[in-house]
């Protein structure tokens with residue numbers, strides 16, 4: 001077939017500013033509104049109360065963001081495949097309860113309790129996946145049932161006391177509450193990540209040029225690397241003036257990076273977006289639709305359980321309130337605000353990080369300002385509605 | 401046009417349908433359909449709207465499982481559904497609605513389900529190169545293979561769908577109204593491509609209701625009417641005869657003055 005094609009060619013004419021836009025396409029572009037919102041929120045809160053931007057408060061902000069961020073990352077996956085999971089909050093609460101009961105009441109090693117909690121999550125997710133794939137029940141319906149069911153199970157697991165404290169010397173609590181990257185390690189990580197990113201981009205550019213394809217200019221690679229370096233150096237340096245970068249935060253960001261690679265660079269990730277974009281077309285193209293949907297539900301529930309484990313570690317306790325209403329609302333809202341579409345097919349792992357920072361900044365800032373829960377909920381709700389309006393608007397504009 | 405090739409035809413058709421029926425609720429979309437397509441042959445399928453052409457394409461693509469009848473590949477009975485199976489057996493289909501994923505870009509659409517990999521990760525460079533080569537071959541004027549196909553025009557989308565079907569050199573290519581939204585040049589390009597596919601030994605099932613298009617390339621023309629095979633003509637059948645068979649109307653040439661009502665049966 002390729003015999004008909006005579007010459008390699010440069011598909012694109014020249015450079016120009018549109019090339020840069022081309023390179024920052026897709027998932028990255030859809031995150032711009034969220035990044036703008038984050039900048040705005042920080043600006044406003046920083047002006048009203050400078051304490052918001054203090055290193056100590058930002059360390060708190062990152063620690064608050066990690067557990068629900070991990071849950072939001074799972075939500076991104078079910079949204080991308082065109083589904084929803086409303087039970088992530090209850091499931092995280094159940095996972096926290098399993099960890100607490102396992103370590104405290106049953107005397108299991110912490111690691112075993114954590115694995116058990118995550119296993120519970122994955123099993124629940126597989127169940128959802130089967131319901132969705134085999135029976136075609138709308139996920140809105142059965143995960144709403146799951147929300148209640150799992151909250152009930154959570155109460156049963158916690159027992160009549162309704163609350164179990166984790167010992168402070170447990171490594172889960174120590175790691176999540178007081179575990180911070182030593183500065184040397186943090187700086188080494190920054191160097192490795194920046195150098196690694198630049199190397200990968202240069203290697204990609206080289207291969208593209210070899211193949212006579214449009215390649216990013218050296219300038220744009222330098223710019224991207226520069227931005228990454230500034231963000232990482234700034235974060236590590238500034239947070240370092242307080243306690244630093246928490247282990248749970250590192251875990252969260254690492255999970256986001258892994259999920260990003262899986263979603264954008266593997267067959268599985270491609271089938272996820274294909275199914276979310278058009279389930280029938282994906283099936284006709286030969287994608288194993290059911291397997292893809294099931295895997296997303298399992299990943300989402302597994303991550304929700306891990307988020308619950310982190311929450312238990314952070315609070316050194318599991319109680320009936322762990323994973324309450326605001327957890328699933330925050331997680332789902334974060335995914336959407338970060339730029340993952342509720343209509344499926346559009347978005348990416350990074351939207352969990354940006355979205356959760358926006359929402360936790362608002363919550364954190366409003367608490368600092370001593371505003372009550374009512375105001376907090378109204379502000380958060382408004383931001384969510386705005387995000388969904390933007391999502392719908394983008395979708396509509398693309399369709400016409 | 402067909403004389404020499406008839407001698408070369410393999411005795412066993414690549415793909416055959418025998419007595420295939422498909423119902424949607426009370427609608428008999430296909431009734432007892434027999435069909436054969438051989439290597440190096442373009443079988444055109446024509447019929448009015450609602451005649452069952454797309455349902456036939458769906459059966460060949462493995463999207464619908466027939467309610468009755470048999471599908472044979474090289475003479476042996478096969479089950480084509482799900483679509484991945486049909487594709488693996490070498491039957492590629494361009495659907496009437498194209499079945500592209502709007503949020504995915506051109507490369508992602510082309511290679512979905514058959515991505516090239518480098519280790520565990522996707523080899524975007526190889527796929528992008530191959531995509532350009534394929535699109536050039538089809539004389540496609542796609543501005544970028546990295547834009548979501550949502551942003552492409554109808555004709556560009558059609559070419560992408562055709563290109564996707566050609567990846568992996570299928571033995572049988574089924575095209576459901578492939579020229580419906582194309583301009584003059586690209587219609588010629590696609591028909592030209594159909595001829596080239598035949599020259600390379602592929603079997604082509606070309607579905608259309610634009611009978612005029614088909615006469616240029618078809619070896620045989622199968623006329624579907626109300627889900628049934630009404631007749632099979634040779635490629636050089638006149639347009640009027642085809643139209644008459646498709647619609648069941650009296651040949652326009654025989655029509656005398658007066659209202660349409662007067663001549664319609």
Ligand SMILES: Nc1ncnc2c1ncn2[C@@H]1O[C@H](COP(=O)(O)OP(=O)(O)O)[C@@H](O)[C@H]1O
Pocket residue numbers: 424425427428429447448449450451452453454455456
């Ligand atoms: N998925 C479906 N569900 C119900 N009815 C269908 C479906 N697909 C096609 N039909 C019906 O089957 C008949 C044949 O349709 P189709 O194969 O699309 O015709 P054509 O492509 O020749 O215009 C029509 O009456 C149509 O309404």
Ligand SMILES: [Mg+2]
Pocket residue numbers: 453454455496
């Ligand atoms: Mg049709």
